[in-house]
Amino acid sequence: MEAVNNSSEVESTPKPQVIYRCKKCRRIVAAEENVVSHERGKGEECFRWRKRTGDPKDWEKDAAECSSIFVEPMKWMEAVQEGYVEEKLQCIGCKVRLGSFNWAGMQCNCGAWVNPAFQLHKSRIDECRM
Ligand SMILES: [Zn+2]
Numbered sequence: 001m002e003a004v005n006n007s008s009e010v011e012s013t014p015k016p017q018v019i020y021r022c023k024k025c026r027r028i029v030a031a032e033e034n035v036v037s038h039e040r041g042k043g044e045e046c047f048r049w050r051k052r053t054g055d056p057k058d059w060e061k062d063a064a065e066c067s068s069i070f071v072e073p074m075k076w077m078e079a080v081q082e083g084y085v086e087e088k089l090q091c092i093g094c095k096v097r098l099g100s101f102n103w104a105g106m107q108c109n110c111g112a113w114v115n116p117a118f119q120l121h122k123s124r125i126d127e128c129r130m
């Protein structure tokens with residue numbers, strides 16, 4: 001499959017460039033297109049962002065690196081399928097805990113609120129570039 005796409009801003013590309021795997025059993029748990037991005041440092045820690053001047057790249061240095069990613073609800077998330085509002089997220093393959101979710105939202109370590117939140121800890125997953 002060759003990419004014959006001349007548009008640089010396609011939202012849902014069928015060919016994921018980054019995939020996330022369970023570190024333990026290597027099962028694919030999310031792809032780039034499933035990731036719900038959030039603006040870093042919003043919410044309660046907003047005050048730290050007052051001095052937003054200069055190069056936008058410098059703003060990022062002030063914010064904590066996000067220690068997890070947030071994704072859409074996925075089929076492998078059994079607790080989601082079972083109707084829980086808030087639960088741990090376990091890998092369907094090896095049952096290791098990958099993160100947690102809350103339909104009411106959760107706060108990222110960078111201060112941003114994500115709502116609803118399906119959080120996967122970066123330390124539990126491997127990011128692979130295709
Ligand atoms: Zn964050």
Ligand SMILES: [Zn+2]
Nearest residue numbers: 022025091094
């Ligand atoms: Zn696993």
